[in-house]
Amino acid sequence: xxxxxxxxxxxxxxxxxxxxxxxxxxxxxxxxxxxxxxxxxxxxxxxxxxxxxxxxxxxxxxxxxxxxxxxxxxxxxxxxxxxxxxxxxxxxxxxxxxxxxxxxxxx
Numbered sequence: 284x285x286x287x288x289x290x291x292x293x294x295x296x297x298x299x300x301x302x303x304x305x306x307x308x309x310x311x312x313x314x315x316x317x318x319x320x321x322x323x324x325x326x327x328x329x330x331x332x333x334x335x336x337x338x339x340x341x342x343x344x345x346x347x348x349x350x351x352x353x354x355x356x357x358x359x360x361x362x363x364x365x366x367x368x369x370x371x372x373x374x375x376x377x378x379x380x381x382x383x384x385x386x387x388x389x390x
Contacts, residue, residue: 291315292343293313296309297338300335301334330366333364
């Protein structure tokens with residue numbers, strides 16, 4: 284969780300990263316509430332490694348994110364993500380090999 288030092292009624296969040304696909308590409312218009320607002324994204328790694336995943340937050344004075352964003356909207360938010368695809372592939376390969384062996388024995 285990150286506190287944003289900016290004002291507005293609503294917000295749109297746009298994630299950014301390399302090596303990881305993100306869905307959705309941009310959030311829908313979200314209402315900002317005093318106790319905290321939360322926006323979730325799904326991350327789909329396309330390669331192994333350590334990546335920075337960030338999000339740009341645009342704040343709006345309107346209830347539907349129309350008009351121009353508040354000047355000097357909130358700063359970008361960033362986190363580090365570690366992805367080990369080799370481990371995922373190895374686990375899947377072992378499962379596939381086990382299934383193939385069982386099919387061979389049944390044959």
